[in-house]
Amino acid sequence: MPTTRFPLKPLLLTALGLRLATAALAQQKADYPIQAVSFTKVKLADNFWLPRLKTNTDVTIPASFQRCEATNRVKNFEMAAAKSGKFATTYPFDDTDIYKTIEGAAYSMQLEPDAKLNAYVDELIQKVAAAQEPDGYLYTARTIDPQHPHAWAGKERWEKERELSHELYNAGHLYEAAVAHYEATGKRNLLNIALKNADLVCATFGPGKRAVAPGHEIVEMGLVKLYRATGQPRYLATAKFFLDQRGQYKGYDPKSPDVWKNGAYWQDHQPVVAQKEAIGHAVRAEYLYSAMADVAALTGDKPLLAAVDSIWQNMVGKKLYVTGGTGAASDGERFGQNYELPNATAYNETCASVADVYWQQRMWQLHGDAKYADVLEKVLYNGLISGVGLDGKSFFYSNAMQVKNAADLAHPEAQRSGWFDCSCCPTNLARLFPALPGYVYGQQGRDVLVNLFVSSTADLQVGKEKVQLVQQNNYPWDGGLQFTVNPARATAFNLLVRIPGWARGEALPTNLYTFAQPSAAKVEVKVNGQPVPYQLRNGYAVLPRKWRKGDVVTVTLPMEVRRVVANPNVREDLGKVALQRGPLMYCAEWTDNQGRASNLIVPPTAQFTATYKPEMLNGVTTLTATVPAVQVNEATSSIQTVQQTLTAIPYYAWANRGKGEMTVWFPAKVVDVDLVTRPVVQKEEKK
Amino acid sequence: MPTTRFPLKPLLLTALGLRLATAALAQQKADYPIQAVSFTKVKLADNFWLPRLKTNTDVTIPASFQRCEATNRVKNFEMAAAKSGKFATTYPFDDTDIYKTIEGAAYSMQLEPDAKLNAYVDELIQKVAAAQEPDGYLYTARTIDPQHPHAWAGKERWEKERELSHELYNAGHLYEAAVAHYEATGKRNLLNIALKNADLVCATFGPGKRAVAPGHEIVEMGLVKLYRATGQPRYLATAKFFLDQRGQYKGYDPKSPDVWKNGAYWQDHQPVVAQKEAIGHAVRAEYLYSAMADVAALTGDKPLLAAVDSIWQNMVGKKLYVTGGTGAASDGERFGQNYELPNATAYNETCASVADVYWQQRMWQLHGDAKYADVLEKVLYNGLISGVGLDGKSFFYSNAMQVKNAADLAHPEAQRSGWFDCSCCPTNLARLFPALPGYVYGQQGRDVLVNLFVSSTADLQVGKEKVQLVQQNNYPWDGGLQFTVNPARATAFNLLVRIPGWARGEALPTNLYTFAQPSAAKVEVKVNGQPVPYQLRNGYAVLPRKWRKGDVVTVTLPMEVRRVVANPNVREDLGKVALQRGPLMYCAEWTDNQGRASNLIVPPTAQFTATYKPEMLNGVTTLTATVPAVQVNEATSSIQTVQQTLTAIPYYAWANRGKGEMTVWFPAKVVDVDLVTRPVVQKEEKK
Incomplete structure (x- = not known):
């Protein structure tokens, strides 16, 4: 059995009264051909990433919890439990900052146990549990005072879900956090809350029941995670149901060019299987596309697969910044037109980069082509980590491509801020960083795939053999990569090392960006010091061998400018x-x-x-x-x-x-200059 | 009786069966306080303007008639008379090119008699008469083949008048041409056609009858001219009725920012008396504002007067280019937002400058303030005459403020063209140029006002005395102006010479443009060589005197850069x-x-x-x-x-x-440069 990203703990599951997840997985007709190697199996030792993850653990997560307290996000849950008070923050989705930070803390505790953090998280989870209504509904913006809910919440549950309430968005982040927390800690306190809520969602929405295309997607991804964790088909079915609701609402004006009026802002302008281009609010879109990949993998739905492939081609071919950022237009935090990639006004929300990592990973698991990992790497090393300062406590909501003092259209966010009123980006980073170990390796039967070059030790299982894989490098500064293969005993399998597109002369898998000149240098691959010929398959150097303990693979990537x-x-x-x-x-x-x-x-x-x-x-x-x-x-x-x-x-x-x-x-060449006569305009940066 | 712009010929009118217009005028309760001195009373001798008017007569008008023939505009009328064929040009308003050129030819013949042209125009008028339906309807786009009218015409008469058909626009230009032709030649052949059509319009539209806010204004101005020519109250009443129809249509979406959807493109978004800003298609707007001034003057309607004053303040204060051009946005040929005056993409339709001259003249007649003449002069000497090449046969539809080769947003019209498919601008110039003598002087009782500095001889009547006024100058190149006053016998009256705002230190009557530095030079006024003190009233130097033959006034305007x-x-x-x-x-x-x-x-x-x-x-x-x-x-x-x-x-x-x-x-100072890397883009100019 291949190592899965979600190592199930049968005993615990039995204790939960759920049927054995291993059995559920065995019954699956389809799934991702490639399984990512779980974050629980990979121990980082990397000079580039480990300090960042440590800053995330030591600074970002504590600061985030502190801010959840200081800004009344925690108080909202306490008031919901007491059914008394007045919703004390700005947005009804502020609940998710707590879920996302718990998710980050869970991954963090897997990196390094922290009893104090563990206790604090358990305390928070108790507050979340207390805020949940008896039937599983969990949404402080209504529960605090159901007679006077937040203006976006609607008089009745779910009635404003399409455009405003974010009830299912909150649910989705709860599910994501619950599965991460369960995987990292083995504890079911948050998972129980999530399942109770998900059962209400499944009982409420579905054929013959209530229908909506969730306004801010993520519940679909979250439900798939619950399905993987529990094997309960209703979670997958409800995720698919939500996907299928897109393009069904009749209240839009399809002829309007306004993405709010035609539904495209929410990706609700067409049925998902008819969608061909990345459109609308970029974060929502990329969460949707992630869920499309999930459901396509799990159901074998070919039209859904074709749709998400087409959207990928459009985004990576026409709507991706060279830094990996997505969502060019600040007006609606959304994708621009094809090739509309302005620099001075680039939006590039940090959350969109987080969402893109999730999506690229799933596309790679679907297709096994290194090009998806190429995009993932581009996002990760550039437009995503730019979102947080080296201090771990200052954040960009948007990621500029250019700051020009003298222009009145200068990017409004030229400096990171500590916290946003809408704080999605800091907490999204807090949960992504410590999950990084789960993005390094993949496995498909006897193929072991190396996607990211991060010094680390991974404990794999190939067939029945345990295999330790040790990466040592000084990436991304040096192109020299070393992989030491340590099987418990000599074992034949294929090691597939990604040869990045950029090292093979491709700036991007599409023709959106290219290199001005061909490279003089070549990629070199050696095993135990000897150059070896290798087959290049889907962007991977394929190294078949009966591996013996201490075998060393070195790969040299050309690092010219x-x-x-x-x-x-x-x-x-x-x-x-x-x-x-x-x-x-x-x-x-x-x-x-x-x-x-x-x-x-x-x-x-x-x-x-x-x-x-x-x-x-x-x-x-x-x-x-x-x-x-x-x-x-x-x-x-x-x-x-x-x-x-x-x-x-x-x-x-x-x-x-x-x-x-x-x-x-x-x-590269100046053909003219425009004379600028306006005095320097310094806009106030967003707080 | 003051000299009027429209000297009525009682005998001819009696022959027409109309009541004496002099009597009609005597019955009027209100009118413009200031009467413009008719073009028939002013003989130009000006080095700047006379060559232009001669080129218009010798080149533009013949070329325009030739093109009306060559492009099937004349043929449309012949086919309408025969009720056979297929409308042979692009737009249903192509009829107006013939009307406008006849108008120009009529003014031209007043400047210099031309028997051949006179005969040609009469021939054309016969064709127009033959195309008119028995009840007065005149619109070749329907009459040629009523079963298959032009797509914009609508199945039934008038049904698409609001947005597309231009039936009343054609009528308005017919009336304008007919009155000019009648005034210039004394002939009633075109006037009869116009009156027959106007009677149909008055019988069709009005309280209890059909109602519409005409889509492209001008019929209102035209009806007022017919009213002035005939004294028939129904023409004035119908003009006012059309004004009052604005803002009544319920089919718009007032919340839409789209000027087509909210009606502002047609100035149909609000009742005229509620309109405060210059908005929508600039030519339509300025024809409307001209008619508002006309009707306000003739009816004493105070809310209408307040509205047009407010619109003037908005346009001249926030939406006027420094060249006098109006209509910043090419998208809809319309006014931009307040202060939205881009240079590279300035639209500034030539027709809007023509319309603005009409409007400023009327505002001046209403208020007698030189500031309106200041704007009129700015438009006339800059943004209007830029519309035609020195050859008299090449035209700008739009008038750029900047042409920059290296910018991709460069103004699309960097060179004049001979003819446009939509040919409103050339024919609008053809009719405005020879009407220029009518814009030089005004009179209000014993006040004789000099508005434009154009070498000329004017035959005035002050009280019962004939007064000849001779202007000699080398304006606009020199600031030395000379006026010789030749009354038949010594006569006391006030000569009011406009001291232009620019000569008094005001770049514009509003604060939209100012001079960077105060002027060192002063205006000098002398009578018979002696400096005289003078009162400055409403921008005019007021010179009261018992004038004797040969009295010479000299005014020196400072001409520094x-x-x-x-x-x-x-x-x-x-x-x-x-x-x-x-x-x-x-x-x-x-x-x-x-x-x-x-x-x-x-x-x-x-x-x-x-x-x-x-x-x-x-x-x-x-x-x-x-x-x-x-x-x-x-x-x-x-x-x-x-x-x-x-x-x-x-x-x-x-x-x-x-x-x-x-x-x-x-x-004036460069604070930075933007480096331009794009290759030069040369757009194809509009034909």
Whole structure:
């Protein structure tokens, strides 16, 4: 039996009165061909990620709980239990910040046990349980004072679920947290609450019962997780039912170009199987697409599979920023038109990157192609981790592609903030970071797949043999990867090492971005020091071998500085280049470049040098080159180009040293200048 | 009796069976306090205007008639007479090109008799008469084949008048042409057709009958002209009825921001008396506002007067380009938001400038304040005459404020075209130019007002005395104005000479544009060589005197080069200056400036020299200064500022020497540059 992402604990399940989940899984007709190796089986030892995860554990999660207390999010649950008081925060979905932080804490405790945290979480879970109504309904915005619910909640349960209430969104995050907490700790206190709520949801919604396309998707993913954890078909059936409700509501105006009026904002404009393009609110969309992949895998639904494949092709081919960010338009936090990828006004919600990681992982489990992991890696190393500061307690809601002081359309969020009134992004990061070990490996029978290059030790099982797989590297700074294979005894299986698209000359699996020049360097693969020929299958170097303890595989990825150019349909980036080294996208920040960034030109002749700077930004490799820079003397209106050192840093590390200009895309050649006469406009940043 | 703009010919009117118009006028309870001196009383001798009017007579009008023939506009009338064939042009309002050119020809024949033209026009009028249905209906798009009318015409008469058919628009232009033709020639052949049609319109529309707010206004102005010509109250009543229909239709969505859905495109979103801002399609709007002024004057309707005053304040305070152009948005040829005056995408339809001249003249007749004439002069000398090339046969539909080769949003119309499929602008110019003599003078009892500085001889009557007034000047190039007063015998009256706002230090009567620096020079007024003190009333220098034959008034206007700055709310123009000398706005064109215009900076220190160049562009005063210019070397991406001679020409004269960059607004100081990487995009110009 392959190692599954969700290692079930039959005894506990029996104690819960549920039928044996192993039996349930055995009965499944279809599932993901590839199982991700569970986070419980992978122990990180990585210089890049471990400090981040430690900051998440030591700073982000405690700060998040503290803020849930300080901002009355916890109080809402206490008042719901007492059925007394007045909903004390802004949004009815504020409940989810607690669920998401519990989810992060659960994964964290798997990384490193923490009795105090464990006790605190149990205390919180008691408060959640107390706020649940007897029939399982759990939504503080109504329960506190059912006669005067939050304005978005509606007079009756569920009546505003389509557009406003987020009742099922809260449920979905509860289920996600409950399964993570159960997997990480083996405890069922939160799972019980989730199942009781899910049973109410299944009893309420379904054929012949109430119907709605949930306004903010995630309940679908959550129900699938409950199904996997329990084997109860009703959870899967209700997830599929919710998917099938999309495009059924008759109250929209299909001819309206307004995504709120035509339903596209909620992905409710068409039946899911008819949807072909990534559209509407990006976070909702990518949670939906994740659930589509889940349900397609579990049911073998071919039209659903075709739809989600088509949407992926559209998003990765036409709507993805070079940093992996998605959702170009701030108006509605949503996808733009095809190739509409503005820099100065890029929205790129951090939560959309989190959602995209979930989706890419599922697409990869469906198809086993490294291209999905390529996108996942791009998101992870760039547009996702940019969402949190190196301090672990400052966050971007949106992730700029450019900050330009002198333009009145400058990106509104040029600096991270501690907390948002709508706090989805910080808590979404808090739950994603410690789940990272679950994204490193996959397995399909006797194929062991390496997706991420993260120093770690994994305890696998291939057939009946235990196999330890040890990764050692200094990724993403160095391209030298080492894998030590330690089977308990000599075992034949295939080790599949992802050779990233960027190392094979592809900036992206689609033609949205390409490299300006072919690479001179080649990927090298050795086993025990000897170069080996290898088959490249779906982006993986396939290494079949009867592995013996201590066998060492080394893979060398070419780490030269690459210039990325965008598809000419992306008008914003015409004539520009972005800088990439390894999986990392780079940017220039004002503080390293004499106070500016938007005045730098990167001509084809510029020669870049990569230098690791251990003392800088917790250790980064910088790129430097001598380039032309434009200087404007405002007093005399004289303008000139001078030669100047451009210093670029990894995009994820920007905005940790104050606020100023930043750019990802650089002019490769200047054909003209627009003279800017407006005084510098400094907008107030969002709090 | 004051000289009226419409000198009535009682004998002819009696012959028409109409009651004496003089009697009708005597019965009027209210009218414009100020009467414009009729075009029939003013003989031009002006170096600036006479050549233009001659080109209009010799080139534009014949070319327009020729094109009406060649493009089947005349054929439509022949087919309507035969009730056979198929409507042969694009738009149902193509009939109006013939009416408008006849109107122009009529004014032209008043300037200079032309027997051949007279005969041709009579022939055309016969064709128009033959196309009129027995009950007066005249609309070739239906009459040719009533079973298969033009798609915009509707199955039944008038049914699509609100949004599409333009039946009443055609009628309005017919009335305008008919009155002009009657006034200029004394012939009633076209007037009879118009009256027959107007009687049908009055019988069809009105209280208890059919109601509509005409989709493209002008029938209201036209009906008022018929009322003035005939004294028939039904024409005025029907004009007022149409005004009162605005804001009555219930089929709009008042909450929609879409001007087509909320009715604002047609100025149909509110009752006219509730309208406070210039909104929607600019030409339609300004024809409406003209009719509002007409009806307010003739009925003394105070709410209507208050509405049109408020709209004027809004337009001149927030929606007027510095060239006098109106209608910023090409999408809908309409007014933008307050202060939304983009340069690269400015629309500024030529017809809107024509309509604005009509409106400003009426506002002036209402209030007698020179500020309306200031705006009229600005429109006339800049944004209106820019609509036609010096050749008299090339036309701008839209009038750019900036042409920038390297920007993809460059104005689509960088060069004039010979003819448009929708040909409203050329024929609107053809009718406005020869009517110019009617805009020079006004009279109110014993006040004789000089509005425009155009060399001419006017035959006035003050009280019972004949007074000849001779203007001699070299305006707009020189500020020296001379007026010789030749009463038949010594006569006391007030001569009021407009002292333009720009000469008194006001760039505009509102604070939308101001001068960057106060003027050092002063206006001087002399009578018979002696400086005289004068009262300044409503912008006029009031000169009361018992005038004797040969009395000479000289007025000297300061003609220094002025820098105009826009209200800071006009974001497009922040930090920029425009150049003005006299009434003329200037621009820089590529051909005088080493191939560029958008690279020029005009710092406060730049010293301008004005030089009259008789051989250039039919004679213009150019402005030159040494200024910084930005040079970009595309091959090396190096940028620098160099000192260069800026040569500016009058805005009206641009685009007569090929196509390239042009700008009206110049950076006064550069605070930054935006690096442009896109290749030059040359859009196909509109044909």
